[in-house]
Amino acid sequence: MTTEAPLNRRIVLAQRPIGSPTAADFRLEEVPLPELADGQVLLRTLYLSIDPYMRARMSDAPSYAQPVAIDAVMVGATVCRVEASRSSSLAVGDVVLSMNGWQDYAAVSTKGLMKIDASLAPPSYSLGVLGMTGFTAYVGLLDIGQAKEGDTVLVSAATGAVGGTVGQIAKLKGCRAVGIAGGDDKCEYAVNTLGYDACINHYDEDFAEQLAAACPNGVDVYFENVGGNPLMAAIPLLNVGARVALCGIIAWLNGPAPGPIDTAPQIMRALLNKRASVQGFVITDHYATRHADFRRDMSQWVKEGKIHYREDVIEGLERAPFALMGLLRGDNFGKVVVRVEKTEAT
Amino acid sequence: MTTEAPLNRRIVLAQRPIGSPTAADFRLEEVPLPELADGQVLLRTLYLSIDPYMRARMSDAPSYAQPVAIDAVMVGATVCRVEASRSSSLAVGDVVLSMNGWQDYAAVSTKGLMKIDASLAPPSYSLGVLGMTGFTAYVGLLDIGQAKEGDTVLVSAATGAVGGTVGQIAKLKGCRAVGIAGGDDKCEYAVNTLGYDACINHYDEDFAEQLAAACPNGVDVYFENVGGNPLMAAIPLLNVGARVALCGIIAWLNGPAPGPIDTAPQIMRALLNKRASVQGFVITDHYATRHADFRRDMSQWVKEGKIHYREDVIEGLERAPFALMGLLRGDNFGKVVVRVEKTEAT
Numbered sequence: 001m002t003t004e005a006p007l008n009r010r011i012v013l014a015q016r017p018i019g020s021p022t023a024a025d026f027r028l029e030e031v032p033l034p035e036l037a038d039g040q041v042l043l044r045t046l047y048l049s050i051d052p053y054m055r056a057r058m059s060d061a062p063s064y065a066q067p068v069a070i071d072a073v074m075v076g077a078t079v080c081r082v083e084a085s086r087s088s089s090l091a092v093g094d095v096v097l098s099m100n101g102w103q104d105y106a107a108v109s110t111k112g113l114m115k116i117d118a119s120l121a122p123p124s125y126s127l128g129v130l131g132m133t134g135f136t137a138y139v140g141l142l143d144i145g146q147a148k149e150g151d152t153v154l155v156s157a158a159t160g161a162v163g164g165t166v167g168q169i170a171k172l173k174g175c176r177a178v179g180i181a182g183g184d185d186k187c188e189y190a191v192n193t194l195g196y197d198a199c200i201n202h203y204d205e206d207f208a209e210q211l212a213a214a215c216p217n218g219v220d221v222y223f224e225n226v227g228g229n230p231l232m233a234a235i236p237l238l239n240v241g242a243r244v245a246l247c248g249i250i251a252w253l254n255g256p257a258p259g260p261i262d263t264a265p266q267i268m269r270a271l272l273n274k275r276a277s278v279q280g281f282v283i284t285d286h287y288a289t290r291h292a293d294f295r296r297d298m299s300q301w302v303k304e305g306k307i308h309y310r311e312d313v314i315e316g317l318e319r320a321p322f323a324l325m326g327l328l329r330g331d332n333f334g335k336v337v338v339r340v341e342k343t344e345a346t
Numbered sequence: 347m348t349t350e351a352p353l354n355r356r357i358v359l360a361q362r363p364i365g366s367p368t369a370a371d372f373r374l375e376e377v378p379l380p381e382l383a384d385g386q387v388l389l390r391t392l393y394l395s396i397d398p399y400m401r402a403r404m405s406d407a408p409s410y411a412q413p414v415a416i417d418a419v420m421v422g423a424t425v426c427r428v429e430a431s432r433s434s435s436l437a438v439g440d441v442v443l444s445m446n447g448w449q450d451y452a453a454v455s456t457k458g459l460m461k462i463d464a465s466l467a468p469p470s471y472s473l474g475v476l477g478m479t480g481f482t483a484y485v486g487l488l489d490i491g492q493a494k495e496g497d498t499v500l501v502s503a504a505t506g507a508v509g510g511t512v513g514q515i516a517k518l519k520g521c522r523a524v525g526i527a528g529g530d531d532k533c534e535y536a537v538n539t540l541g542y543d544a545c546i547n548h549y550d551e552d553f554a555e556q557l558a559a560a561c562p563n564g565v566d567v568y569f570e571n572v573g574g575n576p577l578m579a580a581i582p583l584l585n586v587g588a589r590v591a592l593c594g595i596i597a598w599l600n601g602p603a604p605g606p607i608d609t610a611p612q613i614m615r616a617l618l619n620k621r622a623s624v625q626g627f628v629i630t631d632h633y634a635t636r637h638a639d640f641r642r643d644m645s646q647w648v649k650e651g652k653i654h655y656r657e658d659v660i661e662g663l664e665r666a667p668f669a670l671m672g673l674l675r676g677d678n679f680g681k682v683v684v685r686v687e688k689t690e691a692t
Contacts, residue, residue: 062582062619063619064586064618064619064620064621227610227611227614231610231614236408240410246614246617246618247618248618249611249614249615249618252611252614252615260606260608261608262606262607262608262609262610263608263609263610264573264577264608264609264610264613265573265595265598267610267613268573268577268592268595268598268624268626269595269598270626271592271624271625271626272410272592272593272594272595272626272627272628273408273409273410273626273628274410274626275410275625275626275627275628275631276625276626277623277624277625277626278614278617278623278624279617279621279622279623280614280616280617280618280619280620280621280622280623281618281621282618282619282621285621
């Protein structure tokens with residue numbers, strides 16, 4: 001151990017990926033710790049959240065958010081500990097939720113930081129089931145999808161950070177929950193641990209037939225995280241008046257799909273025949289109106305043990321690029337977080 | 347002129363079309379006039395409505411309605427005159443709206459017939475602006491599209507039976523109305539007669555660029571009748587929270603699109619980024635709740651000369667197949683009706 005002042009390691013966007021991101025698209029830098037201005041706190045990153053939206057931010061294609069600039073620190077939600085404070089509102093040792101991106105340290109104003117109550121759950125849960133992904137599941141299923149008792153709710157990426165919570169809320173609300181996941185181990189977990197009524201492996205050759213058999217009463221709500229094959233298998237199952245809550249299209253995030261067939265006519269024909277809807281949503285729109293409800297309900301459910309939550313923890317900031325690449329391939333099993341600082345306390 | 351009893355000419359579905367329908371898919375038959383049972387009326391068809399949905403009914407692919415059976419009379423809305431009556435509720439000479447299909451005569455129960463008030467407008471208007479297509483425009487724009495003052499409303503098939511009315515209601519409601527049509531003559535009519543603020547010819551090479559220029563504030567409501575190129579040009583223009591009222595996909599009715607590129611990812615990405623929605627609708631769902639409102643508003647607008655309405659009249663029942671084939675190609679200019687009986691009275 002040295003006595004030198006620590007450096008801030010940070011991962012910046014080196015170039016915009018073409019197709020799937022590779023290690024060459026990122027660059028690890030070491031820079032001096034930032035100076036602390038009055039009213040700011042110095043935050044040490046404990047956990048970094050890895051989420052599909054990050055792929056979109058690496059591109060400069062039009063999106064709902066600004067792209068990350070070349071040579072800028074990659075964006076991301078973080079759980080951090082206050083290391084030094086020039087603010088009266090936070091003390092050294094406090095743990096907060098912040099958006100510091102892929103780096104060890106940041107000096108930030110306390111505005112926009114949310115203090116985390118570590119007595120409720122592990123602090124990293126604020127990056128997932130008690131944070132953005134849990135809120136996405138809640139709003140997408142209940143508000144966008146308008147799920148109600150007795151509905152069949154179909155969920156793609158059924159064991160993912162968002163999907164795993166969607167299925168469980170659906171069951172709490174008295175729905176039939178059917179999952180789509182990439183792998184038999186994930187499907188088994190979906191049924192045996194998360195409580196899905198059925199879960200189908202989209203790598204199976206007869207995936208579409210299996211899915212139809214698992215939805216004998218059709219699909220009332222389709223919670224879409226993926227696009228591609230899961231979407232095309234779900235479309236023929238939509239009931240009259242079905243709602244597709246369009247949360248993500250991870251299968252298509254890396255660029256134009258290779259498919260030689262235009263599937264848009266098939267999708268549009270089904271929406272027309274079934275008077276069904278597709279509604280895109282972005283969770284940042286819903287904090288003002290629904291976050292308090294979510295915090296109340298989800299805290300209660302987690303406390304009562306009604307919601308299972310699985311993290312896929314990657315060790316070390318330097319491995320964040322690989323964590324994102326794996327997430328985009330579907331290698332993860334649960335919510336991906338990078339443990340940036342490994343201590344006994346966290 | 348002979349004194350023989352007239353025969354009933356009728357056009358039946360001879361075979362299911364592959365791709366675009368051809369004359370060989372239809373067969374003209376002559377059969378004796380039907381016998382009249384107690385409570386029935388004998389109806390003489392004056393006008394037959396030709397509509398895009400008929401193409402879907404010729405196929406046995408899943409749809410929101412049953413297909414026409416092989417050798418059965420083609421389906422369709424008709425304006426008819428009562429020729430004989432064994433019912434107390436209708437008298438010889440009354441003019442009614444019925445669903446008698448592609449034939450000269452039918453003996454039907456009076457249930458489901460709607461008597462037409464010929465003092466309000468020509469009776470054939472009940473097949474269009476005062477009937478199903480007008481009601482489709484009304485519900486699609488106001489309920490499904492949720493158009494409100496100041497919105498930019500984009501309409502494909504802008505001079506068609508439905509689209510021509512959508513644009514005019516949009517203007518009555520204080521929206522900017524932009525049309526897409528297939529031909530300079532139609533675009534000129536859209537702007538100069540129907541009152542669209544702009545209308546772009548989708549056959550122009552720089553169609554997408556022209557459309558973007560005509561929608562400087564983006565698109566809040568897209569009333570979709572077509573699919574294909576118009577849809578793909580509209581998608582990038584959708585504003586945050588935009589609504590796509592999905593009424594029809596005439597470009598795709600004849601079967602799988604030839605496109606070598608899968609456009610679904612582009613559509614879904616836009617819906618996600620813009621938190622936009624696509625809502626399919628079928629007008630038959632809305633009679634119970636909204637038809638009275640429509641009748642009240644549209645009758646008033648037509649009486650006040652606020653709604654222009656153009657019919658594309660084809661003479662003779664035997665030409666109904668050609669009328670439908672032309673409609674599917676976009677040859678028509680306005681609402682297609684077949685004049686089945688040519689008399690001074692009609």
